[in-house]
Amino acid sequence: MLEVKGISKIYGEGTVRVTALDNLTLRVDDDDFMAIMGPSGSGKSTFLNVIGGLDRLSSGEVVLDGRRIDNLDENALVDIRRGKIAYVFQQYHLLPSLTALENVLMPLIFCGRGADEKDALYMLERVGLGKRSGHKPGQLSGGEQQRVAIARALVNSPSLILADEPTGNMDQKTGNEILELFKQLNDEGRSILMVTHSPEIARQAKEIITLRDGRILTGPTKN
Amino acid sequence: MKLYKIVAKDIMRRKRRVLYAALGVVIGTMTVVGVLTIAFAGQARIYRQLEQYGPNLTVIPAINSLDMKLGNLSMGTLSVGENYIQQDQLPKIRQITDGNIRKALQIDDDGDIATIAPALYENTRINGVSVVVIGIEPETEKMVKTWWNIHKGAYLNGSDQALVGAIAAELLKLNVGDKVTLNNDTFTIAGILEETGSGDDYQIFAPLPAVQQAFNKTGMISSLDIRALCNSCPVEMIADSINQSIPGVRAVAVKQIAKSEMGLLEKMSNLMLALGGITLAVGLFGVINTMMASVNERIKDIGIMRAVGASRGQIIRIFIYEALIIGILGGVAGYLLGTALAYLIGPLVFEGVSVSFVPQYFPLALAVSIIVAVVATIYPALRASRIRVADSFRAI
Numbered sequence: 001m002l003e004v005k006g007i008s009k010i011y012g013e014g015t016v017r018v019t020a021l022d023n024l025t026l027r028v029d030d031d032d033f034m035a036i037m038g039p040s041g042s043g044k045s046t047f048l049n050v051i052g053g054l055d056r057l058s059s060g061e062v063v064l065d066g067r068r069i070d071n072l073d074e075n076a077l078v079d080i081r082r083g084k085i086a087y088v089f090q091q092y093h094l095l096p097s098l099t100a101l102e103n104v105l106m107p108l109i110f111c112g113r114g115a116d117e118k119d120a121l122y123m124l125e126r127v128g129l130g131k132r133s134g135h136k137p138g139q140l141s142g143g144e145q146q147r148v149a150i151a152r153a154l155v156n157s158p159s160l161i162l163a164d165e166p167t168g169n170m171d172q173k174t175g176n177e178i179l180e181l182f183k184q185l186n187d188e189g190r191s192i193l194m195v196t197h198s199p200e201i202a203r204q205a206k207e208i209i210t211l212r213d214g215r216i217l218t219g220p221t222k223n
Numbered sequence: 224m225k226l227y228k229i230v231a232k233d234i235m236r237r238k239r240r241v242l243y244a245a246l247g248v249v250i251g252t253m254t255v256v257g258v259l260t261i262a263f264a265g266q267a268r269i270y271r272q273l274e275q276y277g278p279n280l281t282v283i284p285a286i287n288s289l290d291m292k293l294g295n296l297s298m299g300t301l302s303v304g305e306n307y308i309q310q311d312q313l314p315k316i317r318q319i320t321d322g323n324i325r326k327a328l329q330i331d332d333d334g335d336i337a338t339i340a341p342a343l344y345e346n347t348r349i350n351g352v353s354v355v356v357i358g359i360e361p362e363t364e365k366m367v368k369t370w371w372n373i374h375k376g377a378y379l380n381g382s383d384q385a386l387v388g389a390i391a392a393e394l395l396k397l398n399v400g401d402k403v404t405l406n407n408d409t410f411t412i413a414g415i416l417e418e419t420g421s422g423d424d425y426q427i428f429a430p431l432p433a434v435q436q437a438f439n440k441t442g443m444i445s446s447l448d449i450r451a452l453c454n455s456c457p458v459e460m461i462a463d464s465i466n467q468s469i470p471g472v473r474a475v476a477v478k479q480i481a482k483s484e485m486g487l488l489e490k491m492s493n494l495m496l497a498l499g500g501i502t503l504a505v506g507l508f509g510v511i512n513t514m515m516a517s518v519n520e521r522i523k524d525i526g527i528m529r530a531v532g533a534s535r536g537q538i539i540r541i542f543i544y545e546a547l548i549i550g551i552l553g554g555v556a557g558y559l560l561g562t563a564l565a566y567l568i569g570p571l572v573f574e575g576v577s578v579s580f581v582p583q584y585f586p587l588a589l590a591v592s593i594i595v596a597v598v599a600t601i602y603p604a605l606r607a608s609r610i611r612v613a614d615s616f617r618a619i
Binding site (some may be wrong): 026047052056074075078081082086087088091093094095096097098103106107110111152156 | 225226228229232235236376433521524526527528529530531532533535537611612613616
């Protein structure tokens, strides 16, 4: 479903050019759960950002469900973010002024389709936070905040979830709980691309690729 | 839940920032409303007086020494020492006045047209307090001072009666039926006037012949009020003719005085409005500044919203909603504070003016402050909408 064809991302100009991604090609199928590993600066996060349209490519193509998305205008990218692709970040990125429930509702509000609180509450229940829907992010633990972020990612039923170090700020136990959630989502047929630097976390995905200097060093290798 | 609720929640979290932004709008709107309200009160007063005195002329002796006022309009000064108009000149003044009116309005009728009210001003002391006594012709004076109302007692109806202005009655502790001695003679108080807001409040009125007798000024008058009865009457022309043909008197059309006062007021309120406009412009830049700071402060939040599906238009709308709230806050507060400002400053600008709420300035204040807030927000909102999600997260 997702094809990445020879993509490159170069930051800066002239002598200060930094090649973050260097002619990278990859294919992600519908029920894949792929971990992307690599040292800091290997281009993992940039990779995730450019395939999701959060950042622009320097060259190459990204094709999602047969449609090129790397050259779309802002409005078309917004449509993709509202349906097909959702993000989970290491820093959770919840809005501090809104409650857990309101944070989950946010994508529905932006969509313009009637923002149904029941849908949002259902998602919070799915991630085990039904009872904390009225809490603000500041009143939740890191693991709980990440669950809210996952519920928010799920509320528009995306087919591809891009997760950037989703367990990076957690202890191992909490991290494993979050990972269990990802496995469930994958079992439902959603494909997941997850950046991590932890081999233990990566091992729980179905496949692993390792990046170095913006290229694929190994993989995809099946676990 | 709707977009505006996100905005409302966010504003509650950043109350101080939002209030700070609103402050710029409030100060600008307050100045504009204050200036307009004061100018409105001043104008209303001048219009009221123009309506009262508009078709009027005042004739006074050519040599002056005593301050004389008609309503609140200063009519120059008037001597009460030796300088009087001889009462026997009255028919001549009437002839000139009526003649001019007849010519202007093409009237053939021979009867009296204008109302000519003579008055004799005398200073005296009652219970040790200095007071001005005015001798009038009761029936003509009533026609000239149409705004007079009797507060207590009755109007003048006999030669030894007196009518007392509201404040004079209070100061001198005079009541209906009391007897007062004015120089040689004793008068009975027939009535007390309602407060008029003019110099009349401080004076005592009695029939002209009786006052002339009491002060030994038979045949003499201090001034004449001429009411021409029509707004199109050529009062300036009448004044000119009187000045040219009768020596020793000076005729002034009240309209001219009111006009020059109105012109001054207009100039002044234009100047103040310009200042208000500058304040508003400063407020505009204040809001731009605060909004830019608010954009920078919320780069991450904007990135989050973009990442979960907000379009550029929605980001702009979020900021415009915020601007609307700032504008409404600024408009309401600016109107209230501006009116309060007018209450405080109005009486300093125009003596004795009564400033009142001007409801029609409320929508104006609201519109002005909303426009300022929204205009100030356009650029920051556009900037916010161009924030790239990936950049916003890198900036953290």
